[in-house]
Amino acid sequence: MEDELRDLVEAEDLGALRRWLDDRPPHEVAAELGRLDQPAMALPFRLLEKDRALEVFEELDPVHQQCVLDGLRDQAFRELVEEMDPDDRARMLAEAPATVVRRVLAGLSPGERRTTAALLGYPEGSVGRVMTPEVVWVHPWQSVAEALATVRLRGADAETVYTLPVIDIGRRLLGVVSLRTLVLSDPEERLDELVNTEVPSVAATDEAEGAARLMQEADLLGLPIVDSEQRLVGLLTVDDAIEVIEEADTEDVERQAAASPLGRPYLAAxxxxxxxxxxxxxxxxxxxxxxxxxxxxxxxxxxxxxxxxxxxxxxxxxxxxxxxxxxxxxxxxxxxxxxxxxxxxxxxxxxxxxxxxxxxxxxxxxxxxxxxxxxxxxxxxxxxxxxxxxxxxxxxxxxxxxxxxxxxxxxxxxxxxxxxxxxxxxxxxxxxxxxxxxxxxx
Amino acid sequence: MEDELRDLVEAEDLGALRRWLDDRPPHEVAAELGRLDQPAMALPFRLLEKDRALEVFEELDPVHQQCVLDGLRDQAFRELVEEMDPDDRARMLAEAPATVVRRVLAGLSPGERRTTAALLGYPEGSVGRVMTPEVVWVHPWQSVAEALATVRLRGADAETVYTLPVIDIGRRLLGVVSLRTLVLSDPEERLDELVNTEVPSVAATDEAEGAARLMQEADLLGLPIVDSEQRLVGLLTVDDAIEVIEEADTEDVERQAAASPLGRPYLAAxxxxxxxxxxxxxxxxxxxxxxxxxxxxxxxxxxxxxxxxxxxxxxxxxxxxxxxxxxxxxxxxxxxxxxxxxxxxxxxxxxxxxxxxxxxxxxxxxxxxxxxxxxxxxxxxxxxxxxxxxxxxxxxxxxxxxxxxxxxxxxxxxxxxxxxxxxxxxxxxxxxxxxxxxxxxx
Missing domain, CATH: 1.10.357.20 (SLC41 divalent cation transporters, integral membrane domain)
Structure with missing residues (x-):
């Protein structure tokens, strides 16, 4: 499949292109899109159906995301950006020129605009920039059955429901409980019996790399992120942690060869x-x-x-x-x-x-x-x-x-x-x- | 806390040592144990209570696991090894001298011996060596409620229950369903409506690094592993995948500096x-x-x-x-x-x-x-x-x-x-x- 996509785009064979796009998982489509020349990226992207377009878009590198956005009409642009996960959106905006940031923020609904602006408020390289703010949390006085009901009610919008922070009435973090524990426990049991208080938490302003390596060492799927008063503000998920580690390793490799980190894919520089x-x-x-x-x-x-x-x-x-x-x-x-x-x-x-x-x-x-x-x-x-x-x-x-x-x-x-x-x-x-x-x- | 553990061991202050060990999460205890000289490792390890001892042991590098085993009496040795996850055990044995392998296999119960021997049968560096064979699977004709009952029944022994392979009557893999989907769906719904057939699967004899990178790109928490006839044999979990990637990256770094991979921590070589x-x-x-x-x-x-x-x-x-x-x-x-x-x-x-x-x-x-x-x-x-x-x-x-x-x-x-x-x-x-x-x- 070496450069098949490029050939299809050059031949402008829309039928074959659509079949090619439908046959592949989103991460493969994203990888191949990223290898096209910049002006050519938007065409195949517009052929994707809406849900898949979003999945593919989230897998793209921020540099390539902007190439795609440049090629979209306003309506499509707004829809795509509105549907992104807040942390992915913040990551993209962090590297975008100011005009794009304005265009994106202006197009968002008020709620999404607030979350995105909050994430962008954290320092570069901090956990706050990469965590997801859309967390399902539970309370220590809930029973297992009540907690599961909370997951059912609010789980659809969250990035993960496998690590559930347990918070008190002042939003202060007490620990976490895993969905696995909930499913395997007696529905009548109260969460304060089950909460794991040994799990570490990290401040949103802390360095993302340290938090990611901590998750890796402790084999965690989710790490609760708190503010300076121990109040829950988000969750670092394992897939975002892996990405942070990969980027840090790439930077190390570049520095070892005496080059400053590029911060973008080789061919995009x-x-x-x-x-x-x-x-x-x-x-x-x-x-x-x-x-x-x-x-x-x-x-x-x-x-x-x-x-x-x-x-x-x-x-x-x-x-x-x-x-x-x-x-x-x-x-x-x-x-x-x-x-x-x-x-x-x-x-x-x-x-x-x-x-x-x-x-x-x-x-x-x-x-x-x-x-x-x-x-x-x-x-x-x-x-x-x-x-x-x-x-x-x-x-x-x-x-x-x-x-x-x-x-x-x-x-x-x-x-x-x-x-x-x-x-x-x-x-x-x-x-x-x-x-x-x-x-x-x- | 620079080398605190070493000081405590040298001072032979058992009370303080026990407090130190109890206060820390298992991965930290493991990291500090690994920094001790080899004969000194067994003492603090024997002071851990049984459940924590197992958790700490599983976090140790295979080289250090052997140092600990060398310092244990037969009874403790047998108990520890019997309780390990089969994939961790296989990884340890792969690097152990033949006498240790014999001692370990002889001490196992027949069931555990069979699983371990099977994992050791896969080629070095293959997914078979690092996957977990203890998988909870479900069937397409089950309802969501039935599948959740299966998870409750058999989930306690499995390494993960978040990715559930869906198999037919001949154990052939049809796809996966996530625990999240089960929890969020109507209990009456049948799994064949919910199964995700787009998820990739990998043969147990394939290279572990490729499988791990695939999981990373596709943001998967679990990757089903099959034999040559597409029958389910295990599951690669995301924490094992991260470890595989880290080891591969270390090898790459070593090779780039023109050294053959050491395969063990720097100070242990x-x-x-x-x-x-x-x-x-x-x-x-x-x-x-x-x-x-x-x-x-x-x-x-x-x-x-x-x-x-x-x-x-x-x-x-x-x-x-x-x-x-x-x-x-x-x-x-x-x-x-x-x-x-x-x-x-x-x-x-x-x-x-x-x-x-x-x-x-x-x-x-x-x-x-x-x-x-x-x-x-x-x-x-x-x-x-x-x-x-x-x-x-x-x-x-x-x-x-x-x-x-x-x-x-x-x-x-x-x-x-x-x-x-x-x-x-x-x-x-x-x-x-x-x-x-x-x-x-x-």
């Missing part, structure tokens, strides 16, 4: 947007890389005396960079999933130092052969000793830097691979030339 | 295990890096003539490597989340080429200044032109290689950052020296 996300880091790194020029200038006399020393510069710096990246990546990931923390620094450095030595010795065995072939055994010895020292040093730097970054409040992903590589390049060269001086007696 | 996971890649990369030695040997005469050329070797190769890593990482992530596919190769190359040119021009502006300061304007011109060409080339290589890898069935994560860096090192040097020849007329 323009050439200049891509360049902008990468350039600041490359500039920083090239400024750092001038350290290597300094080091080499310092040793220029040795280079002029033994030109063959230059032959192994990329081998030494490249290997050190790779070894450092490996350590940094292991430790960054271990930090992200909570396996290590700052207090483990000595343990991590000691482990990485030994790992680096083991790796260095193994690589030196290869290096000495290659180098002896090209430039004789004395230079072979220099390269072998340098590889051992550089690998151990790179592993220690790579393992330690993410922990230090975290300690001083910098995202550890930022300091990994390229940053470590650049640092290890300069220091690795110093190790290499000092070894050469000692062995060759320059 | 020994120094030799870490070295083993990294060494093969470093060896491969150092062999590839000898290409750079070849290139430099070829241009050794030029190096001897203009020693200053050597000063900028790490700057050129480092910058090329960083630019290539950025492209590779963007494209690997876009592939993983489904934003690009092989058919997009020309589009990706064209985009990355332009991005690389933009970046190269910006960096050249810096490079020319630095280099002119150190070595005069003619070498500055060489470095500037080389940076432009190397950045464009690195971006194209970095963007194209993951797509090609995917096409020939290699994990794209494997070919990213370090692999691209090493390749770009050698080719970047060729570009640099050819430019030098042209400009300086060597």
């Amino acid at each position: 323009g050439v200049l947007a891509l360049a902008r996300s990468r350039l600041p880091w490359l500039l920083l790194l090239i400024v750092a890389a001038t350290m290597t020029v300094n080091v080499l200038t310092f040793f220029e006399a040795s280079l002029a005396e033994v030109t063959a020393l230059a032959l192994f510069i990329p081998l030494i710096t490249g290997t050190g960079g790779n070894a450092g990246s490996q350590s940094a990546t292991s430790v960054v990931r271990a930090l992200a999933v909570g396996d290590v923390r700052f207090g483990d620094l000595p343990k991590v450095l000691w482990r990485e130092g030994r790992v680096g030595l083991v790796l260095g010795v193994a690589l030196a065995a290869i290096g000495v052969v290659v180098c002896t072939l090209f430039a004789g055994w004395r230079l072979g010895l220099v390269v072998a000793l340098s590889l051992i020292a550089v690998c151990a040093w790179a592993a220690v730097v790579g393992g330690g830097m993410p922990l230090l970054a975290k300690k001083i409040g910098v995202d550890p992903a930022v300091v990994s691979a390229p940053m470590v590589t650049t640092l290890v390049d300069a220091t690795g060269l110093i190790i290499y030339f000092l070894t050469a001086h000692a062995v060759l007696g320059l | 020994g120094v030799l295990a870490l070295a083993r996971s990294r060494l093969p890649w470093l060896l491969l990369l150092i062999v590839a890096a000898t290409m750079t030695v070849n290139v430099l040997t070829f241009f050794e005469a030029s190096l001897a003539e203009v020693t200053a050329l050597a000063l900028f070797i790490p700057l050129i190769t480092g910058t090329g490597g960083n630019a290539g890593s950025q492209s590779a990482t963007s494209v690997v992530r876009a592939l993983a989340v489904g934003d690009v596919r092989f058919g997009d190769l020309p589009k990706v190359l064209w985009r990355e080429g332009r991005v690389g040119l933009v970046l190269g021009v910006a960096l050249a502006a810096i490079g020319v200044v630095v280099c002119t300061l150190f070595a005069g304007w003619r070498l500055g011109l060489v470095v500037a032109l080389s940076l432009i060409a190397v950045c464009a080339w690195a971006a194209v290589v970095g963007g194209g290689m993951p797509l090609l890898a995917k096409k020939i069935g290699v994990d794209p994560a494997v070919v990213s950052a370090p692999m691209v860096t090493t390749l770009v090192d050698a080719t970047g040097l060729i570009i640099y020296f050819l430019t030098a020849h042209a400009v300086l007329g060597l």
Whole structure:
């Protein structure tokens, strides 16, 4: 089905297009729509029947949602936006230009406008932005049968009914009860016997990523969200939590490769947007890389005396960079999933130092052969000793830097691979030339 | 609470330890237990009351589960393992040494032994290994009230009751119905009116990662798993799917840094295990890096003539490597989340080429200044032109290689950052020296 949709749109075969759209689940339709060029997106979208259109629309990335909206007439536009879940609508608006936000808010019914504006009032990246405000709650004095009646009455509009916050008369959160518990319990039983008060709750202004990871660790399907006075304001559902984690992981991956997060799908970002996300880091790194020029200038006399020393510069710096990246990546990931923390620094450095030595010795065995072939055994010895020292040093730097970054409040992903590589390049060269001086007696 | 548990264990203050254990949710206790040294783990575990012990145990990593089991007496061991969910048990046994597997299987009741052995019969990495076999199913001829009665009767033992597979008399899967639908529907209605037949199902022998990503895209809480004849054999629940995705992402991250997946938490892996996971890649990369030695040997005469050329070797190769890593990482992530596919190769190359040119021009502006300061304007011109060409080339290589890898069935994560860096090192040097020849007329 590689790019089938594109072919159908280009052929303007409406019958086949409609059949194609009807045959697929909404998330697949959304994925394929997102791969079309922007002006082409609206046509197939208009062919979807109304309910499916909404489902597909909610699966689209915010950038693509706007492309579709741009292609709709006012009536269709209003209907679509009115029917969206409030949290999805807030997410879309957060990234839309001001004119679109005005057009959307103006078209909403007063109730929907209020909920949306409230969500947009929470800071960017907070749980408030991604929670659903449409929650079914129950009270501790209700019986199971009464609570089930509440679910029947108000469940149709809610995003989920599997996690039911239990609140007192002042809307204060007491705990949660699951629909499973209700269904499996005696209808006469009172909720205060069943409420689970051990479940965590999170403030709407807290960071969304932390809340999502908490849900994941505690295997929750819904996490109640409260205001500063412990009053219920919403619920974070597991599918939204998964999305938050996926976005956070994508950002980490981008940062690890020294690029600022794009915040949109790869193909939806323009050439200049891509360049902008990468350039600041490359500039920083090239400024750092001038350290290597300094080091080499310092040793220029040795280079002029033994030109063959230059032959192994990329081998030494490249290997050190790779070894450092490996350590940094292991430790960054271990930090992200909570396996290590700052207090483990000595343990991590000691482990990485030994790992680096083991790796260095193994690589030196290869290096000495290659180098002896090209430039004789004395230079072979220099390269072998340098590889051992550089690998151990790179592993220690790579393992330690993410922990230090975290300690001083910098995202550890930022300091990994390229940053470590650049640092290890300069220091690795110093190790290499000092070894050469000692062995060759320059 | 940094390492509080460790202090309590060392102080052997059983009262305080018990209070600490009782005050925390199971996933936190598990996380802190996992950070203790292996022999110390069993003591606090034995202090947990029975029900909590099971919850904590199920949250532990398989490696840590074995440490705990090693410290338990036979009776406690048998009870704990008997009460585990079959899929958690199978996951633990999959990584246990044969003696532990025998000890565990021998201690189980016949019914539990059968389910566990069945799960272990599925290939490693398949859905069969991670699904739960304890499913509550319903039939299309049942009414809503009858189905709810089934849930009440058999729901207590199942991992979830929110997604109920609907099967015919031959156990063949017809679709699913959610508990939410049952609760919100008229008790008299028949399930064949309500069953959702659009929900995908997956074969137990299929890859777990694909099934988990499918659940995530389609926002499902449960995915029915079938055998080759479409008969229901289990259900993949959303919390297990999240775990599968997290493990797959960790593996991707490790592969991107040129290390084989560890398959266990960072601190639980020994120094030799870490070295083993990294060494093969470093060896491969150092062999590839000898290409750079070849290139430099070829241009050794030029190096001897203009020693200053050597000063900028790490700057050129480092910058090329960083630019290539950025492209590779963007494209690997876009592939993983489904934003690009092989058919997009020309589009990706064209985009990355332009991005690389933009970046190269910006960096050249810096490079020319630095280099002119150190070595005069003619070498500055060489470095500037080389940076432009190397950045464009690195971006194209970095963007194209993951797509090609995917096409020939290699994990794209494997070919990213370090692999691209090493390749770009050698080719970047060729570009640099050819430019030098042209400009300086060597």
